Amino acid sequence: MFEGLVVSLEQIMALYGAWGILIGSILEEIVAPIPSTLVVMGSSFLIMKGSAISLGSFGTLFLNVVIPAAVGVTLGSLFLYSITYYAGKPVIERWGKYFGVSWSNVEGLEKRFEESRSDELILFLLRALPVVPSVIINAFCGVIRYEIKRYLSITFFGTIVRTLILGFIGWQFGNLYQDAAQQISYLEEGVLVVIVIGFILFIIYKLRNKN
Structure with a gap:
């Protein structure tokens, strides 16, 4: 499956260039099965193949890979983000009481993030780190x-x-x-598993305390 995705994405990027990278x-x-590292690493290999390290090469990488990819990821x-934005409140109002979480708690967290520059910086750094799954950040925000x-x-610049x-x-x-894309994707998946396990343990802890 991974090889098929690689071939398909390489064809799109080779045919449409920067527009293919954006798409x-x-x-x-x-689409969950597509590794988040594949498009950028694959397109940079195809476009920068044989280029020596220089200021001009970095300019080519930035304009033809980095910017289209950043716009695509942001979109x-x-x-x-939209699904969790509209579904988050009714889900928390319906089920949050079982986990000791209320919508007022979420609103308090929202207010803190809006007023705190340090929390904004944390979001930026999390977005910038290749091993942090973007799905977690999208859903949380x-x-x-x-x-x-x-x-x-934050999403674009991160x-x-x-x-x-x-x-x-x-x-x-x-x-x-x-191989490098797969290894980084494995790290992303590992971080995601740790977060999910932590969330499950938190729920179990809350339920036991409640009982």
Whole structure:
């Protein structure tokens, strides 16, 4: 399955260039089986193949890979953000009482993030780190109804840092970029599993205390 995705995405990127990268980046945010590292690393390998490290090469990487990918990820992230934005409140109002969470708690968290620059910086850093699953950030910001303009700004500029790192790795790793993309995706999945397990343990803890 992974090989099939690689071939399909490489064909799209080779045929449409920057537009293909933008489309692929949107899809990787929406379609779960697509590794979030694949589009950037694959496109940087195809576009930068054989290029020596120089200021001009970094300019080419930035304009033809990083910017289209950042725009695509930002647009694609709105899919889950929108779902959790509108579904979060009714779900928490219906089920939150079983876990000791109320909508007023969420509103308090939202207010804290809107007023705190340090929390905003944390969101930016989490978005910029390649091993942090973007799905967690998208869902979290949607649930707390994080202000849309700030969300888009943090997502875009944080993703620029993330894609620049991944793009450089894809460029320098050459034909090994698929293995590198898989390894980084495994790390993302590991982080996601840890977060999910932590959430489940938190729920169990709350239920036991309640009983």
